[in-house]
């Protein structure tokens with residue numbers, strides 16, 4: 001299991017492990033992002049800062065205080081503000097009915113954490129709010145271009161559909177794409193992409 005120490009070590013150098021440019025799937029769909037935004041496992045801030053530059057209010061949550069400190073430095077460099085919260089998503093309780101969008105980009109979590117967290121994520125969205133999700137698929141195990149090696153932490157379209165029963169899928173697919181995100185994620189990869197809208201209550 002990857003813990004806080006593992007991630008703090010991984011983020012300990014000055015460089016940004018996953019780069020400072022936003023995830024391209026998020027960038028392509030930014031027009032549907034409404035604030036406030038909750039970013040699960042935000043890391044070093046590339047996605048939160050991108051959204052803040054668009055004028056959105058963003059809260060980035062991550063287990064690594066080293067990552068979030070780099071995220072705040074990136075925000076300062078870009079002359080924007082982001083909110084950050086150091087938290088283990090295994091215990092995190094997002095505020096109910098509070099977010100226009102939740103993003104989850106490469107936020108790989110074991111099923112025991114997802115099973116508790118994702119219903120809370122649905123509750124945290126306001127009715128009509130959106131979820132934007134990209135993660136490596138189970139097929140990524142054979143690509144060797146990044147991501148966890150534990151199949152339980154990798155996604156399928158079926159796992160996602162089942163995890164968010166109160167959100168209507170707008171886009172749900174598994175695709176092969178070239179990923180270029182710093183040193184951390186590089187090369188041809190298999191990813192699952194999901195955009196869904198929470199049902200009106």
Ligand SMILES: C[S@@+](CC[C@H](N)C(=O)[O-])C[C@H]1O[C@@H](n2cnc3c(N)ncnc32)[C@H](O)[C@@H]1O
Nearest residue numbers: 007018041042043062063064088089090105106
């Ligand atoms: C592959 S990185 C992706 C970071 C960021 N979303 C991005 O796209 O640049 C995975 C992130 O998950 C965070 N993480 C791992 N386990 C976590 C947990 N239990 N709770 C909160 N964050 C966690 C790590 O600290 C790391 O920042």
